[in-house]
Amino acid sequence: MARPKSEEKRLHLLHAAAEAVAQRGVGAPTAMISTMAGVAEGTLFRYFPNKEALFNELYLYLFRHMCEALGEALALDQPLMQRAEGQWNAYIDWGLAHPTWIKAINQLTVTDILTAETRETEMSLFPDVGLVEASMKSELFEHLNPAFGDAMFIAIADATLRFAASEPERAAEYKLSGFKAHARIFLPNQD
Structure with missing residues (x-):
């Protein structure tokens, strides 16, 4: 009889x-992941049927944590640009607090x-759908992948x-400058 799965191990x-x-x-091999987790590779496949399933679950796990932040x-009562800046700052702060997770989620975001x-679930988790919709209307991206x-x-x-990580004393300046660049590209004409 198979042992019950442990949430802690997952x-x-x-x-x-x-x-x-x-x-x-x-490209990280499952053997590397198993070794880092301190389990046999077969144990990984008891929890996840294949590497793709593991990575999709990982993405949603990290995305949920990011969306909580x-x-x-x-603050939905604020104008779009203020909400966008608040979301940007929260995203950067989350990334600074979780450097490994932000690297992993960014790697997974741009893969096939x-x-x-997973993409449908991702959209349902994002806390400000209006912000996403406004970003998607940018003429720079409307007909592209x-x-x-x-x-x-x-x-x-x-x-x-x-x-921001290399110069924490100037993190606020970098966040503001990064937001301005982001807004010019993703939220044009929203002044």
Whole structure:
């Protein structure tokens, strides 16, 4: 008889997968993830049928945590630009607090490994759908692969995170500058 699955072990596997993806991208082998989690590779496959399922679950796990932080900063009664800045700041703060997780989620965001179901769930989790809809209306991205817009967002956020982490005393300045760049690209004509 198979042993019951442990939620603690599943979470340990997800955390190890985040570390592996942050280090090696989606090419991180399951053997590496298992070793980092301190379990046999077969144990990983008791919890996740394959690497793609693991990475999709990892993405949603990290995305939920990120959205919780964004939700705490959400004030729907504010104008769009103020909400956008609040969400940007919460995203950067979350990334600074969770550098491994932000690297992993950014690696997974721009791959083809995420299923359509995962993408649908992702959209349902985001706390400010109006902000997402406004961003998607940017003429720069309207007829292109959505992954291009994701990659552009990640590039701006990554630069902001890198400089805010290296010069914490100037983090507020970097967040503001990063937000202004983000807003010019993703929220034009929203002044």
